[in-house]
Amino acid sequence: MSHPPPLRRLAVVGAGWAGLSAAVQATRAGHQVVLFDMAGQAGGRARSAAQGPLMLDNGQHILIGAYRDTLALMRQVGVDVDQSLWRQPLSLVSPRGTGLRLPGGPAIPAFVRGVLGWTDLPWRARLALLTQAVRWRLGGFRAPADWSVARLCEGLPQVAFDALIDPLCVAALNTPGREASAQVLLTVLKEALFGPPGGADLLLPRRPLQELLPMPALTWLRAQGAVWQPGHRVQQLTPLSGGWQVDGEAVDAVVLACSATEAARLLAQQAPAWATVAAALPYQPIITVWLRHPGVRWPQAMMAFPADASPGLAAPAQFGFDLGRLGLAPDTFALVISGAADWVEHGTEQTVHALRQQLQQAFSGSPLAWQDAQVSVVAVRTEKRATFACTPGLRRPSATPLPGLAVAGDYVAGPFPATLEGAVRSGRLAVEALLQA
Numbered sequence: 001m002s003h004p005p006p007l008r009r010l011a012v013v014g015a016g017w018a019g020l021s022a023a024v025q026a027t028r029a030g031h032q033v034v035l036f037d038m039a040g041q042a043g044g045r046a047r048s049a050a051q052g053p054l055m056l057d058n059g060q061h062i063l064i065g066a067y068r069d070t071l072a073l074m075r076q077v078g079v080d081v082d083q084s085l086w087r088q089p090l091s092l093v094s095p096r097g098t099g100l101r102l103p104g105g106p107a108i109p110a111f112v113r114g115v116l117g118w119t120d121l122p123w124r125a126r127l128a129l130l131t132q133a134v135r136w137r138l139g140g141f142r143a144p145a146d147w148s149v150a151r152l153c154e155g156l157p158q159v160a161f162d163a164l165i166d167p168l169c170v171a172a173l174n175t176p177g178r179e180a181s182a183q184v185l186l187t188v189l190k191e192a193l194f195g196p197p198g199g200a201d202l203l204l205p206r207r208p209l210q211e212l213l214p215m216p217a218l219t220w221l222r223a224q225g226a227v228w229q230p231g232h233r234v235q236q237l238t239p240l241s242g243g244w245q246v247d248g249e250a251v252d253a254v255v256l257a258c259s260a261t262e263a264a265r266l267l268a269q270q271a272p273a274w275a276t277v278a279a280a281l282p283y284q285p286i287i288t289v290w291l292r293h294p295g296v297r298w299p300q301a302m303m304a305f306p307a308d309a310s311p312g313l314a315a316p317a318q319f320g321f322d323l324g325r326l327g328l329a330p331d332t333f334a335l336v337i338s339g340a341a342d343w344v345e346h347g348t349e350q351t352v353h354a355l356r357q358q359l360q361q362a363f364s365g366s367p368l369a370w371q372d373a374q375v376s377v378v379a380v381r382t383e384k385r386a387t388f389a390c391t392p393g394l395r396r397p398s399a400t401p402l403p404g405l406a407v408a409g410d411y412v413a414g415p416f417p418a419t420l421e422g423a424v425r426s427g428r429l430a431v432e433a434l435l436q437a
């Protein structure tokens with residue numbers, strides 16, 4: 001007869017989505033969890049905060065159907081996923097109604113039908129996309145580690161690269177195609193576009209991020225006896241024989257689920273080589289701008305803004321979201337500028353000015369009455385270290401630098417870019433690694 005593992009006391013440092021995932025996983029396995037976060041609330045980079053009467057997220061987030069770990073975790077802590085997320089097949093449609101629309105159903109036929117039906121893309125570009133997709137599939141979605149996405153797509157017509165590959169790359173990797181890792185993009189395409197049915201579906205939050213995981217997870221954890229310590233920035237990790245001390249508190253094991261820079265600081269003495277890799281990660285910013293336009297409702301909850309929609313203008317935003325349509329905030333629109341390093345340099349005023357011009361131009365040929373004179377700016381949030389820059393051959397720190405300590409976070413070595421799913425999966429894997437050890 002097999003015995004359950006002995007009850008162990010586990011510290012989780014950081015209550016972002018990786019830390020919450022680790023805490024739930026460890027609690028489910030029967031361990032006593034103490035969860036620390038330096039902030040007063042859980043959620044990390046995927047949190048919400050009040051902005052006047054509105055609850056705004058730290059930045060607009062998109063989930064997709066392939067986020068298996070994330071959706072399972074939300075369900076485990078009692079979230080009604082179908083009510084909380086707006087699900088639709090992948091659609092990258094611009095204000096003029098052009099762009100890719102995938103039908104539902106099994107992945108490969110849906111992709112073929114979607115691309116063939118993309119009538120505003122020249123035939124040559126559509127066929128090249130399908131041929132390229134077949135080649136990637138036959139090659140097992142593998143690319144040399146030092147290839148960029150631009151290098152991977154050298155055979156594709158520029159129009160296909162600009163209309164599909166670059167927007168997907170910026171959305172998923174937060175890194176422009178000319179700089180992004182070909183292998184990571186191929187892994188995402190394999191999971192999302194060519195995986196089980198529904199993998200590419202867009203899942204758009206209908207509730208503030210706080211209600212999608214952080215709050216329900218904390219309620220669930222507390223009900224199971226876990227201890228939550230907000231406002232506690234962990235200062236010191238000290239190895240003991242058979243365990244660790246976290247700011248003087250003895251535990252059997254630690255999941256370090258804070259940012260890479262904080263993890264590097266905490267492990268600088270015990271694991272200097274690991275800390276050097278963690279501290280050297282490059283980052284890409286994301287800017288989210290919330291605009292109000294009374295009386296406007298977009299025909300779909302998410303809109304794509306192709307760069308070529310604004311000839312002669314710099315076009316900062318790639319995607320926009322109608323928060324009224326999602327039931328979050330009437331007449332309010334979130335515009336997302338990913339891979340935003342250049343725009344951070346320009347400054348907020350210039351970025352918002354360029355964005356407003358971009359929208360005016362993009363809607364000019366559409367039936368929607370978007371009048372810049374009626375637009376007001378609700379909020380602008382710039383996350384300078386939104387995600388690591390997902391470049392070819394990037395060295396990412398390992399999950400298990402020391403005995404009795406595992407690291408979780410979207411930046412930890414793995415096949416995926418910095419996403420909620422990468423974070424949640426790494427939290428589960430960190431606990432599994434500790435249990436196996």
Ligand SMILES: Cc1cc2nc3c(=O)[nH]c(=O)nc-3n(C[C@H](O)[C@H](O)[C@H](O)COP(=O)(O)OP(=O)(O)OC[C@H]3O[C@@H](n4cnc5c(N)ncnc54)[C@H](O)[C@@H]3O)c2cc1C
Binds near residue numbers: 259385
């Ligand atoms: C603007 C923006 C838009 C994004 N859009 C998307 C998207 O559309 N889809 C998607 O999948 N992903 C998106 N992401 C990425 C996603 O938010 C992250 O991948 C994910 O939230 C990372 O979670 P994490 O737990 O790894 O790290 P974090 O969220 O950074 O959590 C780390 C936690 O550790 C805490 N901490 C740090 N140091 C200490 C310490 N010493 N002691 C105690 N606590 C500490 C911090 O307060 C924080 O709560 C976006 C990110 C941003 C910023």
